[in-house]
Amino acid sequence: MTEPIFVIPLWADLTAVALGGLQGAVFAAGFRGQRRLDFLGVALIGIMIGMGGGLIRDLLLNVTPVTLQSNWYLLTATAASLVGMLLASVLTRLNALIVGLDALVIALFGAFGTSKALALGLPLVPAVFVGACAAVGGGVLRDVLVGLPVAIMHVGSLYAVAATSGCLVLAGLHAFGVPIVAAAIAGIVVTTVIRLLAVIFDVSLPEQRMLHRRKVAVETSAITIIKPDEA
Amino acid sequence: MTEPIFVIPLWADLTAVALGGLQGAVFAAGFRGQRRLDFLGVALIGIMIGMGGGLIRDLLLNVTPVTLQSNWYLLTATAASLVGMLLASVLTRLNALIVGLDALVIALFGAFGTSKALALGLPLVPAVFVGACAAVGGGVLRDVLVGLPVAIMHVGSLYAVAATSGCLVLAGLHAFGVPIVAAAIAGIVVTTVIRLLAVIFDVSLPEQRMLHRRKVAVETSAITIIKPDEA
Amino acid sequence: MTEPIFVIPLWADLTAVALGGLQGAVFAAGFRGQRRLDFLGVALIGIMIGMGGGLIRDLLLNVTPVTLQSNWYLLTATAASLVGMLLASVLTRLNALIVGLDALVIALFGAFGTSKALALGLPLVPAVFVGACAAVGGGVLRDVLVGLPVAIMHVGSLYAVAATSGCLVLAGLHAFGVPIVAAAIAGIVVTTVIRLLAVIFDVSLPEQRMLHRRKVAVETSAITIIKPDEA
Numbered sequence: 263m264t265e266p267i268f269v270i271p272l273w274a275d276l277t278a279v280a281l282g283g284l285q286g287a288v289f290a291a292g293f294r295g296q297r298r299l300d301f302l303g304v305a306l307i308g309i310m311i312g313m314g315g316g317l318i319r320d321l322l323l324n325v326t327p328v329t330l331q332s333n334w335y336l337l338t339a340t341a342a343s344l345v346g347m348l349l350a351s352v353l354t355r356l357n358a359l360i361v362g363l364d365a366l367v368i369a370l371f372g373a374f375g376t377s378k379a380l381a382l383g384l385p386l387v388p389a390v391f392v393g394a395c396a397a398v399g400g401g402v403l404r405d406v407l408v409g410l411p412v413a414i415m416h417v418g419s420l421y422a423v424a425a426t427s428g429c430l431v432l433a434g435l436h437a438f439g440v441p442i443v444a445a446a447i448a449g450i451v452v453t454t455v456i457r458l459l460a461v462i463f464d465v466s467l468p469e470q471r472m473l474h475r476r477k478v479a480v481e482t483s484a485i486t487i488i489k490p491d492e493a
Numbered sequence: 494m495t496e497p498i499f500v501i502p503l504w505a506d507l508t509a510v511a512l513g514g515l516q517g518a519v520f521a522a523g524f525r526g527q528r529r530l531d532f533l534g535v536a537l538i539g540i541m542i543g544m545g546g547g548l549i550r551d552l553l554l555n556v557t558p559v560t561l562q563s564n565w566y567l568l569t570a571t572a573a574s575l576v577g578m579l580l581a582s583v584l585t586r587l588n589a590l591i592v593g594l595d596a597l598v599i600a601l602f603g604a605f606g607t608s609k610a611l612a613l614g615l616p617l618v619p620a621v622f623v624g625a626c627a628a629v630g631g632g633v634l635r636d637v638l639v640g641l642p643v644a645i646m647h648v649g650s651l652y653a654v655a656a657t658s659g660c661l662v663l664a665g666l667h668a669f670g671v672p673i674v675a676a677a678i679a680g681i682v683v684t685t686v687i688r689l690l691a692v693i694f695d696v697s698l699p700e701q702r703m704l705h706r707r708k709v710a711v712e713t714s715a716i717t718i719i720k721p722d723e724a
Numbered sequence: 725m726t727e728p729i730f731v732i733p734l735w736a737d738l739t740a741v742a743l744g745g746l747q748g749a750v751f752a753a754g755f756r757g758q759r760r761l762d763f764l765g766v767a768l769i770g771i772m773i774g775m776g777g778g779l780i781r782d783l784l785l786n787v788t789p790v791t792l793q794s795n796w797y798l799l800t801a802t803a804a805s806l807v808g809m810l811l812a813s814v815l816t817r818l819n820a821l822i823v824g825l826d827a828l829v830i831a832l833f834g835a836f837g838t839s840k841a842l843a844l845g846l847p848l849v850p851a852v853f854v855g856a857c858a859a860v861g862g863g864v865l866r867d868v869l870v871g872l873p874v875a876i877m878h879v880g881s882l883y884a885v886a887a888t889s890g891c892l893v894l895a896g897l898h899a900f901g902v903p904i905v906a907a908a909i910a911g912i913v914v915t916t917v918i919r920l921l922a923v924i925f926d927v928s929l930p931e932q933r934m935l936h937r938r939k940v941a942v943e944t945s946a947i948t949i950i951k952p953d954e955a
Contacts, residue, residue: 268924303877322548324557326786330841337849379561387568388561395891402638407864409876412638417536422533441725553779555788610792618799619792643869645767648903653764 286311289344308343314400427454517542518577539574544630659684748773749808770805776862890915
């Protein structure tokens with residue numbers, strides 16, 4: 263497990279940052295909440311999705327954040343956010359592209375997080391945990407900051423399961439002696455495919471309460487409130 | 494203050510993690526917000542309550558998170574969450590048990606946080622602060638992630654006061670030369686008892702604005718909105 | 725860039741903490757949300773605004789939080805919060821004072837963050853980022869904990885732009901060989917002035933969607949809901 267410290271190539275790391283920044287900005291540009299995001303808000307979401315995964319990973323590993331050791335990370339994330347903002351009206355029509363980008367971004371951050379954790383000597387289970395946190399952390403920060411319900415906590419599209427599965431495949435293959443690059447590629451493929459299949463077939467986890475066969479309360483409200491942003 | 498680094502025994506740490514995971518999952522299973530939590534969301538809450546305190550403590554102390562140095566923490570938290578989920582319908586009827594577990598969990602995380610901080614040479618006041626953050630941090634994360642008002646910020650049951658008092662007793666006794674284990678036990682008892690008494694007698698802090706003797710605005714709304722999840 | 729480690733004098737650091745604590749408590753005392761803050765909640769907001777900037781800076785830099793190395797930081801933040809609470813009804817009438825304090829606090833935290841990052845050898849862009857995060861971080865934490873929309877994400881008063889500009893001036897001057905103290909003073913002045921001008925002239929960034937010349941949906945709701953706390 264204690265091989266010479268695994269280094270993610272800068273180009274790969276910056277690619278993940280750029281894809282994250284692009285995807286985050288397109289998401290944020292399409293955001294319609296109670297209050298609108300301004301330019302800066304959209305750029306911040308892009309930077310956060312692009313850099314959040316790496317920051318969370320390095321905080322959990324208690325190492326100096328690699329994203330703050332070079333000018334390139336922030337410049338890349340900011341540039342990608344600006345491109346995302348400018349192309350937002352085009353890209354939002356290409357919904358499949360956004361979903362695909364998002365799947366790839368969580369796969370990349372998950373794989374980088376897990377391999378760095380393994381390289382630092384963490385056991386398998388926490389290495390997978392660090393990868394999963396790096397994969398979904400940017401999205402959680404985004405949801406909290408814009409005041410949306412946090413996506414991974416709710417009945418949805420197996421977001422965190424996809425991330426965790428890929429990290430588990432990576433760590434498992436590595437434990438059986440598969441070279442880290444091959445294991446990382448396998449993990450990235452697994453996460454991306456699970457996430458895309460979940461979106462395509464609209465799979466979701468059963469709700470907790472179905473376990474108890476409780477009667478579902480009638481969910482119609484006495485007054486239907488038409489929120490302006492839904493109208 | 495700079496005694497040989499104090500080590501929390503693994504069994505004690507894992508007991509706190511397990512109790513936290515159990516309590517978190519039972520809470521989450523009973524959660525009825527605008528959107529429901531799925532299995533994964535419930536498990537995540539359990540893991541977060543079980544491991545959040547230790548993670549926050551180690552982040553504040555800038556040491557490598559001990560909960561990520563071994564497979565046992567995550568496995569314990571996950572197993573406890575699953576047990577909590579399966580037994581939720583039974584346990585929610587035993588409300589006293591849940592409140593008791595919760596009081597014990599914050600007491601344990603507070604005591605572990607303060608004693609680790611003292612062992613690393615922190616002065617008394619920040620050591621108490623680290624303990625209090627470790628004690629209530631998991632609950633704050635939970636509230637933010639599920640979109641509830643953050644409990645410790647609002648008129649409630651002296652949650653943070655109970656945690657801080659126990660940590661203060663621990664650190665104070667330690668400053669007077671009481672052995673750390675005895676001081677920790679005293680701190681755990683103080684936090685648990687204050688918290689339980691606060692729940693039993695429904696004590697809360699006065700509101701800020703009562704200081705100013707401002708007139709309380711009439712708090713009836715023109716339209717009563719019946720939310721589905723309250724019906 | 726690798727000059728002997730720059731040390732922020734304790735009195736300057738504690739002044740920033742005290743101003744932050746004061747300003748945070750006055751803000752919190754005036755807060756009227758769905759649920760009210762109690763004494764402890766107000767004190768927590770004060771402590772968070774006073775100490776949050778320094779904590780976030782040190783977490784990002786992966787150094788032991790300086791605010792936890794001495795009793796003075798927490799004692800100062802707590803005392804300032806209590807003063808803020810007691811004087812809240814007076815101070816809220818002096819709105820200009822609060823806005824001025826707030827501008828000065830973000831300027832101080834931004835300057836301290838950027839100069840510490842530069843002293844630790846970070847390149848210019850991430851040093852500015854750390855300063856900006858230290859400047860606005862306390863406010864973001866506050867908004868998340870009390871359940872407000874996060875101010876810097878929304879059309880507002882150029883909050884983050886003011887912070888970033890001052891940090892950029894500091895780091896730019898330092899790169900051209902200006903001594904760090906002079907550069908820090910210039911940065912503090914720039915942030916304070918931009919922030920005050922933005923408030924006075926009510927400047928805000930254009931909204932993202934104006935880029936696309938989309939038609940603005942009619943924003944009137946079918947039912948006007950009068951919330952109690954707005955009445």
